[in-house]
Amino acid sequence: MQPQHATRISFAFGFLAWGVVAMLYIWPTLNHLALADAARPILVLHSFRYLGLAFLVPGVVSTDLSPAFARPAAYGDIITSVLALIALAGLSTGSNIALLWLFNLWGAGDLLFAFFNGFRLVAARKLLPSHFGAAFYIPTFFVPLLLITHGLMFAILLRS
Numbered sequence: 001m002q003p004q005h006a007t008r009i010s011f012a013f014g015f016l017a018w019g020v021v022a023m024l025y026i027w028p029t030l031n032h033l034a035l036a037d038a039a040r041p042i043l044v045l046h047s048f049r050y051l052g053l054a055f056l057v058p059g060v061v062s063t064d065l066s067p068a069f070a071r072p073a074a075y076g077d078i079i080t081s082v083l084a085l086i087a088l089a090g091l092s093t094g095s096n097i098a099l100l101w102l103f104n105l106w107g108a109g110d111l112l113f114a115f116f117n118g119f120r121l122v123a124a125r126k127l128l129p130s131h132f133g134a135a136f137y138i139p140t141f142f143v144p145l146l147l148i149t150h151g152l153m154f155a156i157l158l159r160s
Contacts, residue, residue: 003129004122007140014144022148030152031159036091038156039100042149043091046084046107051142052077054135065131069114069121076110083107100157108150111143 030038054060055070083106087099118139121127132139 007129007136010136010140011144014140015148018145018148022152026149027152027155030156035100035156035160036096039091039096039153040088042153042156043084043088043103045149046103046146047081047088049077049081049084049107049146051138054138059133061133061135062131064128065133066121066126069118069127072117073110073114076106076114080107080110097157097160100153104150104153104157108147108154111147111150114139115143 030041052074055065055074061070080103083099083103087096087103090096090099118127129136
């Protein structure tokens with residue numbers, strides 16, 4: 001099997017598996033909680049977005065990993081991590097809704113930009129699966145979970 005096919009299949013299965021987990025376990029629990037209680041576990045999860053900085057570490061990723069992918073993905077993730085922590089701290093304040101929307105719009109936008117930027121670079125043959133090195137698990141395991149939980153956060157916010 002070609003590496004690009006294995007990567008795409010891994011990404012698709014990540015969405016499928018996390019989608020099942022979200023449908024069976026996460027959403028049924030969060031759906032019945034108050035806004036702050038429902039948002040808290042999602043914000044804590046996204047505080048780990050600092051892991052995107054791995055895209056800037058030679059040895060973790062190939063030195064051939066395109067800076068056009070690595071930099072926006074890494075910096076977008078660290079900003080999202082900070083926003084998640086700020087929103088988490090703000091859950092008990094009157095500005096919690098605005099902070100949650102800011103976190104969720106930025107974080108979802110960051111992942112979608114990385115997703116489409118990655119496809120653009122793959123099409124231009126500037127991004128290969130081998131460029132991700134040990135960080136292969138970020139787009140195939142972690143990103144599907146993050147995107148799904150952004151979707152859950154949108155549902156929670158719209159419900160409120």
